[in-house]
């Protein structure tokens with residue numbers, strides 16, 4: 275097991291050595307220029323617990339070609355708090371051989387067992403009573419390549435369920451929402467809704483690469499997961515000549531419309547009840563998971579709110595911290611200024627890394643850290659640091 279993990283760095287624990295040696299997967303690598311023209315290295319490093327911004331300010335010519343994105347590296351450096359988040363100033367960096375790696379340390383994965391999840395999905399499909407829909411889903415899930423990828427694929431590159439097994443976890447979660455929702459509305463065909471749930475994101479198994487870091491495949495970039503899913507359905511239906519044409523069109527429509535709006539990539543709005551339900555349940559599940567992950571992975575050392583999430587278009591309240599602060603305040607244990615109003619959490623501006631010669635310290639106008647505006651502005655100026 276590797277140590278330390280990304281989420282252990284930057285904790286303000288007395289006696290903790292700010293100089294660390296740790297191993298990570300390189301999620302991004304950029305060569306940037308300081309104001310004086312010298313180059314520096316800007317990296318995003320990650321492991322299964324999250325990501326860490328890292329900079330190497332000097333002597334990068336010695337190390338810049340030692341590794342690339344998606345390599346495993348060992349780094350030695352100084353952990354500091356910068357803009358309320360941990361940042362690593364790299365002193366040295368080496369590429370690691372794959373033989374030294376325990377992959378489970380570097381890739382986030384579902385907390386649920388993939389085989390258990392797969393058995394649950396197969397059970398849901400077996401429970402369908404419409405023979406055509408059941409036949410289509412069984413043909414799809416009996417495909418060995420589909421089955422292997424469906425067990426492993428994330429549901430997204432970044433936004434929600436972005437971990438191995440995430441697609442399956444997401445689909446099962448939406449199935450669990452779909453059953454009582456279908457029972458609640460008598461006009462809804464539960465089999466059709468569940469078919470839409472199982473197939474709506476199935477194209478992601480080919481849209482994304484997930485052997486190392488998560489990225490879009492060539493087909494993913496060019497076609498997107500809805501078009502890929504339609505191809506997959508067409509491929510399976512060639513072996514099911516009795517499948518009714520009208521039912522096929524409904525299934526295809528559910529796949530195409532599940533993002534709900536044209537500007538979110540669906541070429542059609544959902545036009546019948548099962549399609550509308552699929553869209554809202556899918557959206558609900560992805561937002562709830564996005565919010566959970568945002569709170570759990572937020573690295574800000576102070577304040578009650580997470581960084582701004584472009585996906586959710588808001589900051590999210592860290593309820594436990596908020597309530598703990600309220601409780602302390604109620605006891606009068608600390609000066610009220612130590613408990614700023616929600617969303618206005620102040621923190622002493624952390625000094626930028628000491629060894630950052632020639633790099634602008636920040637914009638001349640520096641909004642309060644932790645405010646929504648500050649987060650949005652930082653994101654616009656330094657998008658890599660905030661996402």
Ligand SMILES: [Fe+2]
Pocket residue numbers: 474475499532533
């Ligand atoms: Fe989707």
Ligand SMILES: [Fe+2]
Pocket residue numbers: 444474475556560
């Ligand atoms: Fe989805």
